[in-house]
Amino acid sequence: MNFDRINLSRRHLLKAVGAGVVASATSACSSSQPQPPAGIIGADGKRVLPWKNWSGNQSCQPTERLVPRNEEQLIDxxxxxxxxxxxxxxxxxxxxxxPTNQTLLSLARLRGVENVDREALEADVWAGTRLSMLGRELWKHDMSTINMSDIDSQSFAGAIATSTHGTGKHLGSISSHLRGLRMVKANGEVIECSPDNNSDLFYASSNHIGAMGVITKARLKTDPAYYLKETSWMMSEEEGLARAAELRDKHRHYEMFALPHSDYMLGVAIDKVAAADIPANPPVPSGDAYEAFRMMSNLIDYMPFMRSWLVNFGASGVEPETRYGKSHEIFGNLRDILFNEMEYVVPADAGPACLKEVLDTIKQQNIPVIFPIEARYVAADEVWLSPFYRRDGFAISCHNFHDKDYKAYFAAIEPIFWKYDGRPHWGKIHTLGPEQLAGKYERFKDFVELRREMDPDGRFINEHLSRVLGV
Ligand SMILES: Cc1cc2nc3c(=O)[nH]c(=O)nc-3n(C[C@H](O)[C@H](O)[C@H](O)COP(=O)(O)OP(=O)(O)OC[C@H]3O[C@@H](n4cnc5c(N)ncnc54)[C@H](O)[C@@H]3O)c2cc1C
Structure with a gap:
């Protein structure tokens, strides 16, 4: 989600007060030097460091961590x-x-773009390519990704593992823009698939959750290079919900950030713009709003009775902002404060009603969260485990700061998503098991069956996959 867009003009006041609160709260604590992670000594006598994810809610201690230089080394x-x-x-x-406590494999060295076809607007992308690198590399060939998530730190194979998406009524997830896949099976065999060749494997592996094989590269459909103009503005929650469909239809990309416990919602509209129409010295948004939210949150911890007033006070001072840039520059945002996240995708037309119920529940149950809730429209696709499978979707993402309890919050909200026939994002937090998932994903059982054929001994199965796939 994009906090750079939420530019609280009252942040300086909040920062000053919040910083004071934090300073007084921590002054009694003794300081300690951070210790380097211990790790273990691997079979080759070298230290193997533990692993943890971005937010720190997942971790493991592998016995080996491998980073092959090419496909041959990967197969070996x-x-x-x-x-x-x-x-x-x-x-x-x-x-x-x-997480695995055995072999952890990174394809970070298999990166880059090749076999670029300007006519067909397609290119091969190596699995370990970061989305940020993808945007820059395509631009050199006068091409852009069709759409993008709101950060660009993910690897390409990791992004397609979970149908990573941005927003746009007519725009599907990154997985829906694939035209072919190449992977290594559990027995070391290399296999390729596309919509015309081994199509079941293709539509199953386009959202693969790391369970089909090790993806080495994929063919990606792109657009001719384009520039974007992004506008954000604060409006009332009532107006935001009432105009959601209208604004979705009007813009190439439209999303909302609802502010819990407030009466406000931020709208963000992004459209293509001709290079000639970009002003010579476009305004540069200040970009420290995220920190202001953190400060506000700290302040509220000490004055929970002020929560609603403070959030409304901050939101009411937000000024409209406009940004311009190359497609990948506008899509990719920096996230330097950590959070945990749950996301469900409900049918597009039911989205605003579901979002309202989430916001009302937070208020009624006085759930201690002020982290904005992101809501995005995504187009339907044919990918078996895609939350957008044959259904236009409205993705609602709930977050809380990484060091605050998210479990009680998510537990209170998750049943609302079930009520609206929501499908969980595979890369985010949810509590569903195979029975419920089979009821939400039409091709779930086909995926489980095909996975068993691809990897009969379950070599790519970890504890989490075992639980969600019922393996
Ligand atoms: C700050 C932040 C912002 C985010 N924004 C968005 C957003 O805007 N939209 C959205 O939809 N999601 C978003 N996400 C979620 C994220 O895009 C997905 O969880 C994505 O799958 C993570 O990609 P990764 O490269 O980090 O993969 P990892 O999380 O490292 O791995 C994901 C899966 O891919 C598998 N995998 C990785 N490489 C391979 C390979 N070569 N072959 C086989 N399997 C492989 C792994 O085993 C794992 O199963 C966000 C997450 C964060 C932390």
Missing amino acids: AIKAANSTVRCVGSGHSFSGLV
Whole structure:
């Protein structure tokens, strides 16, 4: 989610007060030097460091961590490992997709873009390519990704593992823009698939959750390079919910950030713009609003009775902002304060009603959270485990700061998503098991069956996958 967009003009006051509160709260604590992670000594006598994800809610201690230089080394590594093998992309999933106490494999050295076809607007992308690098590399060939998530730190194979998406009525997830996949099976065999060749495997593996094989590269459909103009403005919650569909239809990308315990909602609209229409010296947003939210949250911890007043006070001072840039510059935002997240995708038309129920529940139950809730529209696709499978979706993302309890908050909200027939994002926190998932994902059982054929011994299965897939 994009906090740079939420530019609280009253942040200086809040920061000053919040900083004072934090300083007084921590002054009694003794200081201690952070200790380096211990790790273990691996079979080759070298230290193997523990792993944890971006927010720190997932961790493990592998017996080996491998970073092959090419596909041949990767095949050898898979054949040689006589234990569970899990891949890690950039560790940006909140669910337990990555952890293993055995072999952890990173494809970070298999990166870059090749076989670019300007006519067909397609290119091969290596699995370990970060989305940030993807945007820059495509731009060199006068191409842009069709859409993008709101950060660009993920690896390409990691992003497609969970149907990572941005927003836009007519725009699907990154997985829906694939035209072919290449992977290494658990037995070391290399296999390729596309919509015309081995199509079941293609539509199953386009949201693979690391369970089908190790993806080495994929063919991606792109757009001609384009520039974007982003506008954000605060409006009342009532107006935001009432105009959601209208603004979705009007803009290439439209999303909302609802502020819990307030009467406000931020709208963010992004459209293509001609390079000639970008002003010579466009205004640069200040970008420290995220920190202001953290300060506000700290302040509220000490004055919970002021929560609603403070959030409304901050929100009412937000000024509209506009940004311009190359497509990948506008899509990719920096997240330097950590959080945990749950996301469900409900049918597009039911989205605003579901969001309202979430916001009302937070108020009624006085849930101690002020972290904005992000809501995005995403187009339907054909990918088996995609939350957008044959259904236009409205993705609602709830967050809390990484060092605050998210469990009680998510437990109170998750049943609302079930009521609206929501499907969970595979990379984010949810509590569903195979029976419920099979009821939400039409092709779930087909995925489980095909996975068993691809990896009969379950070498790519970790504890989390075992639980959600019922393996
Ligand atoms: C700050 C933040 C912002 C986010 N914003 C968005 C957003 O805007 N939209 C959205 O939809 N999601 C978003 N996410 C979620 C994120 O995009 C997904 O969880 C994504 O899957 C993470 O990619 P990764 O490269 O970090 O993969 P990891 O989390 O490291 O791994 C994800 C899965 O991919 C598998 N994997 C990785 N590489 C391979 C490979 N080569 N072969 C086989 N399997 C592999 C792993 O085993 C694992 O199962 C966000 C997450 C964070 C932390």
